[in-house]
Amino acid sequence: MxxxxxxxxxxxxxxxxxxxxxxxxxDRQEWSMSGPHFLMSEVPSIAIDTRDGRTRIMVxxxxxHWGPTVAHSDDLGATWTEPEQGAIKFxxxxxxxxxxIWQIYPDAESRPGVVWAGAEPISVWKSTDGGExxxxxxxxxxxPHRSEWGxxxxxxxxxxxxxxxxxxxxxxxxxxxxVYRSLDGGTSWEPRNKGISAYFMPDPNPEFGQxxxxxxxxxxxxxxxxxxxxxxxxxxxxDGENWESIADGLPADFGxxxxxxxxxxxxxxxxxxxxxxxxxxxxxxxxxxxxxDAGKTWKRLDSGLPQGEYNAVLxxxxxxxxxxxxxxxxxxxxxxxxxxxxxxxxxxxxxxxLPDVLCVRAAVVSPALVPAASVPA
Amino acid sequence: MAxxxxxxxxxxxxxxxxxSILTAPTDGAVTVGLLxxxxxxxxxxxxxxxxxxxxxxxxxxxxYVNGDEVRRLNGLETEVAAGQEVxxxxxxxxx
Numbered sequence: 001m002x003x004x005x006x007x008x009x010x011x012x013x014x015x016x017x018x019x020x021x022x023x024x025x026x027d028r029q030e031w032s033m034s035g036p037h038f039l040m041s042e043v044p045s046i047a048i049d050t051r052d053g054r055t056r057i058m059v060x061x062x063x064x065h066w067g068p069t070v071a072h073s074d075d076l077g078a079t080w081t082e083p084e085q086g087a088i089k090f091x092x093x094x095x096x097x098x099x100x101i102w103q104i105y106p107d108a109e110s111r112p113g114v115v116w117a118g119a120e121p122i123s124v125w126k127s128t129d130g131g132e133x134x135x136x137x138x139x140x141x142x143x144p145h146r147s148e149w150g151x152x153x154x155x156x157x158x159x160x161x162x163x164x165x166x167x168x169x170x171x172x173x174x175x176x177x178x179v180y181r182s183l184d185g186g187t188s189w190e191p192r193n194k195g196i197s198a199y200f201m202p203d204p205n206p207e208f209g210q211x212x213x214x215x216x217x218x219x220x221x222x223x224x225x226x227x228x229x230x231x232x233x234x235x236x237x238x239d240g241e242n243w244e245s246i247a248d249g250l251p252a253d254f255g256x257x258x259x260x261x262x263x264x265x266x267x268x269x270x271x272x273x274x275x276x277x278x279x280x281x282x283x284x285x286x287x288x289x290x291x292x293d294a295g296k297t298w299k300r301l302d303s304g305l306p307q308g309e310y311n312a313v314l315x316x317x318x319x320x321x322x323x324x325x326x327x328x329x330x331x332x333x334x335x336x337x338x339x340x341x342x343x344x345x346x347x348x349x350x351x352x353x354l355p356d357v358l359c360v361r362a363a364v365v366s367p368a369l370v371p372a373a374s375v376p377a
Numbered sequence: 378m379a380x381x382x383x384x385x386x387x388x389x390x391x392x393x394x395x396x397s398i399l400t401a402p403t404d405g406a407v408t409v410g411l412l413x414x415x416x417x418x419x420x421x422x423x424x425x426x427x428x429x430x431x432x433x434x435x436x437x438x439x440x441y442v443n444g445d446e447v448r449r450l451n452g453l454e455t456e457v458a459a460g461q462e463v464x465x466x467x468x469x470x471x472x
Contacts, residue, residue: 063426064437065426065435065437065438065467065468066389066425066426066427066435066438066467067425067426067429067435069425082422084421084422085421086421086422086425086430089425089430090430090431095431096430096431097429097430097431097433098429098430
């Protein structure tokens with residue numbers, strides 16, 4: 001007999017400081033790797049877009065020498081296409097140049113072809129052709145607050161984009177600047193940071209200027225979002241009008257990651273780091289923490305993770321897939337990547353000794369796309 | 378009318394149809410900026426590797442005219458005459 005027939009295969013894309021690796025699996029425990037793709041270029045953003053009957057991997061690539069670009073592959077990395085005129089570039093008159101693409105975010109299933117991007121300098125972009133060409137969001141670019149937005153340690157960027165089911169309600173998170181919300185599909189924007197502390201500023205409760213590290217929307221409760229801040233973990237139940245702390249029960253309120261479940265209300269994951277001044281897992285013991293009740297309680301998840309790990313997990317170096325149960329994935333700046341097939345209860349190591357992991361994305365794909373070599377005997 | 382030749386580093390040659398040297402006809406001196414405009418008109422990806430969308434030369438891209446790096450001359454306004462050698466080299470950077 002050959003391998004057991006499976007209904008699903010999985011792809012895990014790992015963007016690092018020196019290239020992209022692609023891992024495929026039939027069971028989310030045994031993985032086959034290809035790469036590096038784009039060797040010596042960093043890959044800080046990835047999206048795996050499974051809408052519209054195809055699997056398109058989009059990557060934000062940046063060469064220290066040759067600058068940033070966006071490429072895509074419709075054959076799991078066998079070939080890559082870079083739009084000839086460039087997918088993301090500032091229009092004439094803005095006197096700005098893209099430094100790095102921090103986020104690529106496929107919109108809802110009901111809006112195939114629509115892809116958002118967040119970039120450095122702080123800017124949001126929208127494509128309607130599957131990520132081949134993006135338009136600058138002028139409403140945010142021309143926002144009167146823009147001159148007051150600052151740069152976090154990694155640069156000044158829009159790094160999180162969340163769009164609701166109707167498409168009218170868009171949240172963007174930027175470091176530093178905080179959370180901005182649009183109620184008209186991205187035409188106009190207002191800050192929505194009430195309740196989020198900016199302890200590093202003279203006024204610790206400003207209208208904007210917070211250093212939000214990542215936001216994610218609850219899968220099932222409209223208007224509910226979660227935020228991992230530069231110290232502080234928060235939830236809003238009213239579309240960002242008010243944020244409240246949900247950090248009780250976590251070993252630390254610092255970190256970069258915020259993941260939410262693909263379907264289940266109230267479920268989110270964080271990967272805490274000890275503090276701003278000590279960016280290591282608390283006590284050097286790597287763990288994810290999951291809430292199943294919207295942040296009232298947290299469960300420590302460290303089965304299969306090293307207890308003696310001193311590398312951070314960056315904001316986009318974590319992902320969930322859409323399977324049941326959901327897979328959870330993350331990578332460290334030390335080049336280790338971990339996968340859990342059961343929502344974080346058990347992790348296995350997918351890779352180690354890669355360059356710094358900057359971005360991880362996982363998806364369920366057709367078994368026909370996955371090379372036979374990766375099918376376990 | 379004579380030609381000005383620009384030598385590409387090997388890593389960029391695939392973006393210019395595999396050519397290692399691009400040549401542009403000129404009947405006088407031309408600035409490096411205009412020379413790049415002319416030579417990369419048919420190779421937009423190559424153009425983006427060298428300059429960002431504001432037209433600025435990327436930080437770690439060095440262009441030499443007769444052995445002098447253009448930032449020490451007049452930048453992209455540096456004039457090049459027929460017969461001079463233009464060489465593009467990536468600087469040593471990264472880790």
